[in-house]
Amino acid sequence: MSVYVDNFVYSLGANVCNLSESEATGRLISAASVLADSGFALHHVCNEEQGAYDLAKHCAEQLNDELDQIGAIIYSTCLPQNANCGNSKKFQESGDVKHLMDFAASRLQADFALENAAVIGLNQQACTGMLGSLRMAKMFLQDEPTAEKVLCVTADRFPAGALYEQSYNLISDGGAACLVSRKPAAFRICVSHSITNGGLAFACDQEVMGSYFSYVHKLIQESLAKGGLTMADIDWIVPQNMNVKAWSILCRLLKFDEARVYAPTRSQIGHMISGDNIANLKHLLEQKLLRYGDKVILIMAGYGLNWQSCILEYCQ
Amino acid sequence: MNKDGILLTGANGYLGLCLSRRLLTQSDSILHLCLRACDKATFEQKSSMILSRFAGFEKRLFFYPVELSQTNPFAAVNPAAITRIIHAAAVTRFNVEADLASEINIKGTEKILDFARSCPHLSKFLLLSSVYAAGLCTGTVLEKRLEGSSGFANYYESSKWQAEEELFSHYGDLPWNVLRIATIIADDEHGRVTQLNAVHNTLKLLYYGLLSLFPGRQETPVYFVTAEFVEAATLAVIERSELRQIYHLCHQSQESAKLGELLDVVLQTFASYADFRNRRVLKPLWSDQESFQLLSEGVAQLAAGSVVNQAVSSVAPFAKQLFAGKDFRNDNLLSIMPDYRPADPLVLIENMSNYLAGTKWGRSVPYAS
Numbered sequence: 001m002s003v004y005v006d007n008f009v010y011s012l013g014a015n016v017c018n019l020s021e022s023e024a025t026g027r028l029i030s031a032a033s034v035l036a037d038s039g040f041a042l043h044h045v046c047n048e049e050q051g052a053y054d055l056a057k058h059c060a061e062q063l064n065d066e067l068d069q070i071g072a073i074i075y076s077t078c079l080p081q082n083a084n085c086g087n088s089k090k091f092q093e094s095g096d097v098k099h100l101m102d103f104a105a106s107r108l109q110a111d112f113a114l115e116n117a118a119v120i121g122l123n124q125q126a127c128t129g130m131l132g133s134l135r136m137a138k139m140f141l142q143d144e145p146t147a148e149k150v151l152c153v154t155a156d157r158f159p160a161g162a163l164y165e166q167s168y169n170l171i172s173d174g175g176a177a178c179l180v181s182r183k184p185a186a187f188r189i190c191v192s193h194s195i196t197n198g199g200l201a202f203a204c205d206q207e208v209m210g211s212y213f214s215y216v217h218k219l220i221q222e223s224l225a226k227g228g229l230t231m232a233d234i235d236w237i238v239p240q241n242m243n244v245k246a247w248s249i250l251c252r253l254l255k256f257d258e259a260r261v262y263a264p265t266r267s268q269i270g271h272m273i274s275g276d277n278i279a280n281l282k283h284l285l286e287q288k289l290l291r292y293g294d295k296v297i298l299i300m301a302g303y304g305l306n307w308q309s310c311i312l313e314y315c316q
Numbered sequence: 317m318n319k320d321g322i323l324l325t326g327a328n329g330y331l332g333l334c335l336s337r338r339l340l341t342q343s344d345s346i347l348h349l350c351l352r353a354c355d356k357a358t359f360e361q362k363s364s365m366i367l368s369r370f371a372g373f374e375k376r377l378f379f380y381p382v383e384l385s386q387t388n389p390f391a392a393v394n395p396a397a398i399t400r401i402i403h404a405a406a407v408t409r410f411n412v413e414a415d416l417a418s419e420i421n422i423k424g425t426e427k428i429l430d431f432a433r434s435c436p437h438l439s440k441f442l443l444l445s446s447v448y449a450a451g452l453c454t455g456t457v458l459e460k461r462l463e464g465s466s467g468f469a470n471y472y473e474s475s476k477w478q479a480e481e482e483l484f485s486h487y488g489d490l491p492w493n494v495l496r497i498a499t500i501i502a503d504d505e506h507g508r509v510t511q512l513n514a515v516h517n518t519l520k521l522l523y524y525g526l527l528s529l530f531p532g533r534q535e536t537p538v539y540f541v542t543a544e545f546v547e548a549a550t551l552a553v554i555e556r557s558e559l560r561q562i563y564h565l566c567h568q569s570q571e572s573a574k575l576g577e578l579l580d581v582v583l584q585t586f587a588s589y590a591d592f593r594n595r596r597v598l599k600p601l602w603s604d605q606e607s608f609q610l611l612s613e614g615v616a617q618l619a620a621g622s623v624v625n626q627a628v629s630s631v632a633p634f635a636k637q638l639f640a641g642k643d644f645r646n647d648n649l650l651s652i653m654p655d656y657r658p659a660d661p662l663v664l665i666e667n668m669s670n671y672l673a674g675t676k677w678g679r680s681v682p683y684a685s
């Protein structure tokens with residue numbers, strides 16, 4: 001049974017900051033000039049009133065017309081605490097753990113009246129959570145013949161005082177969403193794949209960088225093999241927003257045309273946690289660069305350490 | 317070798333100390349040891365370090381402060397007391413800057429050659445060079461003067477070639493021998509490592525999972541020797557060489573490991589260490605020169621000052637060599653070394669890898685400066 005994905009939306013933290021502003025406020029580790037050379041320019045930080053759930057809600061609002069027949073919500077967060085809308089102070093006052101279980105996914109179900117939706121939270125895949133959601137959504141639809149659509153949402157806001165640089169990438173608070181359905185839509189989900197190396201669960205930035213190429217290469221090779229494909233079958237790579245040089249190197253290793261690595265939002269939104277390759281995919285669609293049958297591979301790497309991919313086929 | 321006075325430059329360096337020990341134990345020569353020192357305190361510290369290492373040989377040891385960048389650095393040495401010279405001093409980092417390489421490795425060699433001319437009893441001048449004076453040429457490399465026309469991977473290599481050229485072109489009348497030494501990866505066949513170099517730094521990156529790209533071709537031979545072998549070969553040159561000959565202090569390509577084998581043996585050895593195994597470090601990907609260059613530029617920019625950057629920048633200047641397969645011949649050496657015996661290259665690599673992983677890369681040159 002084929003499963004499709006479409007309706008890509010995203011939402012960003014309200015405050016737009018440039019690199020020098022963030023350098024001045026101590027949000028960065030690297031010098032602004034270094035991040036600029038890496039391809040970053042602006043990033044988005046939530047204001048005081050905005051929580052991670054507000055970002056998710058804003059994404060769902062953009063999909064309001066499509067939210068009929070939702071059989072499941074798969075809500076992923078990079079930071080586990082972003083899955084809880086409760087107030088940890090209340091827990092400290094009362095000792096009642098229910099304040100730690102005010103689940104964002106349940107709120108979303110209630111706020112958008114998605115009564116028939118099964119609710120699944122996914123919060124241990126870091127930046128790769130959205131690709132994990134696509135994989136689970138496909139499995140869910142294949143397992144539940146009456147379910148028509150799955151709403152995949154991801155939203156993260158860094159806590160006050162957090163650095164907005166992770167593993168040499170400039171971070172934005174943001175959310176993204178899309179709909180996975182059994183009805184033909186923009187892309188057919190061909191292959192999902194993931195690798196986790198728990199042995200590097202607490203890798204430092206240098207280890208993250210040090211493992212990046214070999215693991216992404218392995219991820220891609222294994223994904224292709226799963227789909228009976230080769231690199232020559234891939235028309236586009238849509239990565240997370242990261243240092244521009246990383247993909248120059250990977251393209252050389254993969255013998256892939258660097259011009260077909262599509263990350264147009266890098267400079268404007270930076271690494272929007274688990275949602276930036278959804279943002280990039282949305283732009284790819286809007287730019288009408290795709291031809292019928294094109295294969296697109298989405299690639300994400302995240303703490304855990306996790307690497308996930310998803311191969312899509314353009315069907316319109 | 318009675319009344320033999322051997323002047324050794326770079327005496328407090330790795331090979332300097334190894335050769336001093338050999339010469340003290342296997343000859344009667346007086347050793348005139350040149351120690352790099354700009355001030356009295358450094359000189360005294362270095363000379364007392366050597367005296368304490370070679371207790372019992374005090375009467376055969378003389379020390380001189382020598383800074384090769386200075387004019388007339390050997391003024392304190394009596395030329396009449398010197399019968400042989402071993403020039404080991406050099407800046408040996410692969411990432412040595414062009415100016416420094418020129419100042420010390422080339423002009424410094426000219427200065428010792430000038431001094432050699434003034435020694436009335438000189439019977440041998442040994443220039444310690446490197447097999448990588450051959451630069452980026454590929455194919456057979458004979459124990460002959462090199463063309464240098466293929467370019468070099470770094471200023472260390474080019475300066476070693478130019479130092480040789482200086483000798484051949486302007487001091488050809490001296491009783492010279494050039495010893496082109498391969499990369500010393502261990503003190504002996506047991507794999508103990510006293511001096512860490514770019515090879516060990518690269519393996520450290522691998523062990524800690526910091527290097528996911530590996531520059532080079534799998535089939536490129538890697539020419540490794542032990543210090544023990546270099547000491548024995550140098551002694552053979554001192555005792556039996558033909559004058560004005562070049563000797564390759566290396567093993568032949570069929571006696572050496574290939575880069576791919578090196579990586580496999582190293583990773584297999586590391587896999588017996590739980591902290592390595594648990595991190596599930598993948599075998600790095602073979603990368604072309606440009607990819608590795610991009611990586612080293614990226615690391616230099618993003619992680620300046622980090623361990624990764626220090627290590628990558630010590631490997632990067634050598635990376636080009638790993639694409640330039642060579643077939644070094646050592647026939648001249650074989651002719652003067654009847655007991656020549658190459659170590660099993662894979663066992664040596666395994667022993668060295670065990671030593672490095674077991675001691676967590678030990679300490680670099682604990683008894684040098």
Ligand SMILES: NC(=O)c1ccc[n+]([C@@H]2O[C@H](COP(=O)([O-])OP(=O)(O)OC[C@H]3O[C@@H](n4cnc5c(N)ncnc54)[C@H](OP(=O)(O)O)[C@@H]3O)[C@@H](O)[C@H]2O)c1
Nearest residue numbers: 326328329330331352383384404405406408497499500685
């Ligand atoms: N080890 C190898 O794998 C290898 C391979 C091929 C060729 N070689 C050659 O063998 C020779 C010895 O190498 P090594 O491994 O013993 O290197 P090393 O440990 O780096 O020793 C180099 C020596 O040169 C001295 N030196 C550096 N700059 C000097 C200066 N400006 N004035 C006076 N002395 C100076 C150093 O003194 P400080 O330490 O006090 O600075 C040190 O004593 C070198 O010519 C090298 O090119 C070595």
